[in-house]
Amino acid sequence: MIPEIGHFALILALCVALVQGILPIYGAAVGNAALMSLAKPAARLQFLLILTAFGCLAYAFADKDFSVLYVASTSNSQLPLHYRLAAIWGAHEGSLLLWTFILTLWMFAVTLFSAHLPEATRSRILGVMGLVSVGFLLFMLTVSNPFERLIPAAPDGRDLNPLLQDPGMVIHPPMLYMGYVGFSVAFAFAIAALLGGNLDAAWARWSRPWTTVAWCFLTVGIAMGSGWAYYELGWGGGWFWDPVENASFMPWLAGTALVHSLAVTDKRGGFKVWTVLLAIMAFSLSLLGTFLVRSGVLTSVHAFATDPKRGLFILAFLAIVIGGSLALYAWRAPKVGLGGSFAMLSREGMLLANNVLLVAAMGSVLLGTLYPLFLDALDLGKISVGPPYFDSVFVPLMVPALFLMGIGPLAQWKKANLPDLAKRLKWAFGVSVVSALTLPIVLGNWTPLLSLGLLLAVWIVTTAVVSLRERLTHVTGNSLMERLASVPRSYWGMLVAHCGIAVFIVGVTMVKGFESEKDVRMNVGETASIGDYTFRFDGTQDVMGPNYTAARGTFRVSYDGSETTVLYPEKRRYPVQNQIMTEAAIDPGLLRDLYVSLGEPLDDGAWSVRLYHKPFIDWIWGGCFIMALGGALAISDRRYRIAWHKQEPAVPAPTRAARRKVA
Amino acid sequence: MKWIILIVLCVSGPAWAGEARPLADDPAAEARLKHLAVELRCLVCQNQTLADSNAPLAEDLRREVREMIAKNMSDKEIIEFLVSRYGDFVLYRPPLKATTTLLWVGPFVLLTIGATALVITLRRRAHKVVEVAVSEEEHRKVEQLMAEGGKRS
Numbered sequence: 001m002i003p004e005i006g007h008f009a010l011i012l013a014l015c016v017a018l019v020q021g022i023l024p025i026y027g028a029a030v031g032n033a034a035l036m037s038l039a040k041p042a043a044r045l046q047f048l049l050i051l052t053a054f055g056c057l058a059y060a061f062a063d064k065d066f067s068v069l070y071v072a073s074t075s076n077s078q079l080p081l082h083y084r085l086a087a088i089w090g091a092h093e094g095s096l097l098l099w100t101f102i103l104t105l106w107m108f109a110v111t112l113f114s115a116h117l118p119e120a121t122r123s124r125i126l127g128v129m130g131l132v133s134v135g136f137l138l139f140m141l142t143v144s145n146p147f148e149r150l151i152p153a154a155p156d157g158r159d160l161n162p163l164l165q166d167p168g169m170v171i172h173p174p175m176l177y178m179g180y181v182g183f184s185v186a187f188a189f190a191i192a193a194l195l196g197g198n199l200d201a202a203w204a205r206w207s208r209p210w211t212t213v214a215w216c217f218l219t220v221g222i223a224m225g226s227g228w229a230y231y232e233l234g235w236g237g238g239w240f241w242d243p244v245e246n247a248s249f250m251p252w253l254a255g256t257a258l259v260h261s262l263a264v265t266d267k268r269g270g271f272k273v274w275t276v277l278l279a280i281m282a283f284s285l286s287l288l289g290t291f292l293v294r295s296g297v298l299t300s301v302h303a304f305a306t307d308p309k310r311g312l313f314i315l316a317f318l319a320i321v322i323g324g325s326l327a328l329y330a331w332r333a334p335k336v337g338l339g340g341s342f343a344m345l346s347r348e349g350m351l352l353a354n355n356v357l358l359v360a361a362m363g364s365v366l367l368g369t370l371y372p373l374f375l376d377a378l379d380l381g382k383i384s385v386g387p388p389y390f391d392s393v394f395v396p397l398m399v400p401a402l403f404l405m406g407i408g409p410l411a412q413w414k415k416a417n418l419p420d421l422a423k424r425l426k427w428a429f430g431v432s433v434v435s436a437l438t439l440p441i442v443l444g445n446w447t448p449l450l451s452l453g454l455l456l457a458v459w460i461v462t463t464a465v466v467s468l469r470e471r472l473t474h475v476t477g478n479s480l481m482e483r484l485a486s487v488p489r490s491y492w493g494m495l496v497a498h499c500g501i502a503v504f505i506v507g508v509t510m511v512k513g514f515e516s517e518k519d520v521r522m523n524v525g526e527t528a529s530i531g532d533y534t535f536r537f538d539g540t541q542d543v544m545g546p547n548y549t550a551a552r553g554t555f556r557v558s559y560d561g562s563e564t565t566v567l568y569p570e571k572r573r574y575p576v577q578n579q580i581m582t583e584a585a586i587d588p589g590l591l592r593d594l595y596v597s598l599g600e601p602l603d604d605g606a607w608s609v610r611l612y613h614k615p616f617i618d619w620i621w622g623g624c625f626i627m628a629l630g631g632a633l634a635i636s637d638r639r640y641r642i643a644w645h646k647q648e649p650a651v652p653a654p655t656r657a658a659r660r661k662v663a
Numbered sequence: 664m665k666w667i668i669l670i671v672l673c674v675s676g677p678a679w680a681g682e683a684r685p686l687a688d689d690p691a692a693e694a695r696l697k698h699l700a701v702e703l704r705c706l707v708c709q710n711q712t713l714a715d716s717n718a719p720l721a722e723d724l725r726r727e728v729r730e731m732i733a734k735n736m737s738d739k740e741i742i743e744f745l746v747s748r749y750g751d752f753v754l755y756r757p758p759l760k761a762t763t764t765l766l767w768v769g770p771f772v773l774l775t776i777g778a779t780a781l782v783i784t785l786r787r788r789a790h791k792v793v794e795v796a797v798s799e800e801e802h803r804k805v806e807q808l809m810a811e812g813g814k815r816s
Contacts, residue, residue, distance in 0.1 A: 233715075237715070240710065240711075242710045243710070341789060343789075344782070344785050349785065352785075353781065356774070356777035356778060356780075357774070357777075359773075360770060360773045360774040360777050363769070363770065363773040364769065364770035364773065367766060367770065367773075371763075371765075371766045380762045381750070381751060381762060382750060382751070382752040383751045383752060383754075383762075383763065384704045384752055384753070384754060384755050384757065385757055386702075386704065386710075386712070386756070387712075387755060388701075388702050388755050388756035389756055389757060389766075392756075393767075393770040393771075397770060397774060518685070519685065519686040519687065519693070520684065520685055520686055521683060521685070523681075523683070525681070526681050526682065526683040527681070527682060527683060529682075537683070582717075599686075599717075608686050
């Protein structure tokens with residue numbers, strides 16, 4: 001009964017989505033206020049309906065209702081409750097429901113925080129989101145219904161893939177989808193502006209916080225996925241340039257470009273046409289990511305779905321969304337004004353150059369991801385495009401972008417002066433070069449890449465310091481604290497996010513330069529040393545988990561003769577799918593991680609063991625969280641809070657424009 | 664000699680803390696294997712390098728590479744042998760040939776197109792945008808509005 005309610009809620013939601021997608025947009029076009037006012041209640045109703053459907057599926061999982069095909073194929077009676085609930089997005093159908101649920105959640109948020117938007121704009125935004133939702137609901141109801149019954153019911157479920165039975169599964173997909181789907185708001189804002197023909201600085205200001213929130217979620221989502229891979233897969237890597245990882249990374253690159261381009265459109269009224277294109281691009285890439293992961297065109301760790309019908313549906317949907325919005329773009333964009341003038345050497349110019357680099361980087365990831373598929377489809381041979389390829393094309397594209405990142409915030413809008421910039425940056429440059437040359441030697445391993453990485457990281461931080469110092473001399477206030485407090489939060493956000501990148505680079509550079517690993521054969525009582533740490537193997541014992549049995553090893557780790565920690569890596573066997581999983585044990589630290597994973601049992605209680613010493617690796621994820629923190633700071637800026645909490649006072653249009661210009 | 668070690672092992676048992684042996688007999692060969700294996704694909708895995716995979720076939724392939732290293736074959740010879748047997752699919756760094764030219768030059772072509780488009784657009788734009796001079800009066804008004812805005816918030 002409950003699954004039928006869920007199914008019925010989906011059908012109702014489709015009807016509501018159709019109303020929401022058609023009538024308000026039509027109303028906005030002909031100026032019919034009654035039709036426009038439908039958008040808000042329709043969006044809220046749709047949210048409630050999808051919430052109901054989501055709740056029904058969650059209930060079916062909690063209740064172990066194996067007469068629902070999806071529940072039977074992704075869970076098992078032995079599976080603990082939190083993993084049964086996470087199994088909602090453990091495979092294709094449920095992931096789509098999660099996608100749609102998050103889409104309606106964003107819609108609901110738009111209805112809450114759009115009091116300051118003109119009625120027509122709001123109706124168009126919600127209408128466009130409604131249309132996207134129509135696509136996903138149709139998809140679910142026609143070819144991938146999560147509520148499909150299995151009659152007769154299975155005695156027990158086939159279980160969730162043990163690889164996914166991890167706390168990471170509970171949090172990583174929702175975070176990632178919040179980011180992916182969040183770009184639908186920026187997309188809807190852009191399409192609404194194209195439809196209404198009012199692409200102005202106000203449009204950029206409105207869509208900016210939404211884009212930044214989505215970007216933050218995506219950043220955290222990707223970082224969590226990478227951290228999960230690091231400890232779950234058992235070979236100590238966190239990023240494999242796997243097509244599924246690339247699928248989430250491409251929207252991130254486009255989204256990063258979008259965040260920066262929006263800043264210019266907001267502050268200077270420039271780049272409008274480009275910003276709109278980026279908004280379309282970021283969302284299209286999110287859809288493409290969903291398509292790549294969910295259609296089964298890739299054969300990779302994450303892609304479990306294989307069904308050509310679904311692939312064709314998503315492809316058609318993709319073609320309609322991307323083709324339609326690009327056609328609209330081609331039709332309306334030429335009518336958009338240019339905005340203020342600026343020289344090539346100016347903050348605008350540098351931001352635009354950075355955008356070109358980010359989009360080129362995104363294009364290379366796209367090329368590398370799709371190329372083997374195309375070659376295969378055209379029967380031109382099977383190739384593999386892996387980390388060596390991406391490392392060699394991605395790094396040269398990112399290095400100039402990171403270098404520009406240091407200069408951009410210091411350059412004046414409109415027209416910057418090169419000798420002046422050089423003068424202001426000479427200290428930062430000197431410090432960066434000297435530390436890049438000496439640090440690796442002090443640390444005992446000089447390689448060009450190590451130097452380059454440190455150069456960029458130090459450059460980003462020192463230029464941020466220069467920028468902050470200059471900023472402080474220009475604000476009013478007597479004490480340092482007062483002046484620090486009067487710097488707007490959006491500026492702090494920018495600095496923090498950029499420093500997050502620096503932290504990230506330090507992490508990647510130090511791990512690549514100084515990590516060490518050892519494959520050893522360890523008898524009980526034997527020791528092995530790595531990176532000044534000594535590991536003693538105290539044997540394994542059998543452990544019973546809720547739905548697995550495991551051999552748990554005990555490793556006593558000592559440094560300088562005194563014990564620092566005890567690590568318990570496991571080798572688990574999940575009987576339902578008869579899979580063996582390696583659970584690595586990690587002692588995380590600010591300056592290094594110690595990582596042990598059990599290989600295979602050898603004779604006499606001995607095991608093959610893999611030990612890693614990974615300096616600074618947590619900085620990689622720490623950097624991502626700092627970036628997201630920067631984004632959060634930026635959206636907590638006063639000007640957005642004012643915009644959300646009260647309607648903008650009725651100032652005559654020309655003065656408003658003037659105020660914007662000087663802001 | 665062997666007997667003595669065995670006796671020592673038996674007597675001292677687990678408390679005896681010896682240094683664990685490396686899994687591989689020849690660490691230098693193992694380092695070379697690792698160097699090669701990170702660029703090779705495990706053919707039966709979904710997307711893993713030969714170095715990372717625990718699949719039995721990957722283990723077999725690693726053993727073969729070890730044997731080739733023991734036979735003193737160069738890295739190039741080993742890779743040529745693997746490609747002749749498994750095709751380019753085994754390489755994570757696709758070789759540059761007619762079908763992969765676009766893959767390798769694509770990113771830099773993209774960048775060049777992007778940069779050129781950027782410069783051309785900005786040049787053209789510079790001609791089109793007309794500077795609007797702000798009069799003294801307007802300037803004063805803006806200052807006044809800003810001061811008011813500052814007080815209000």
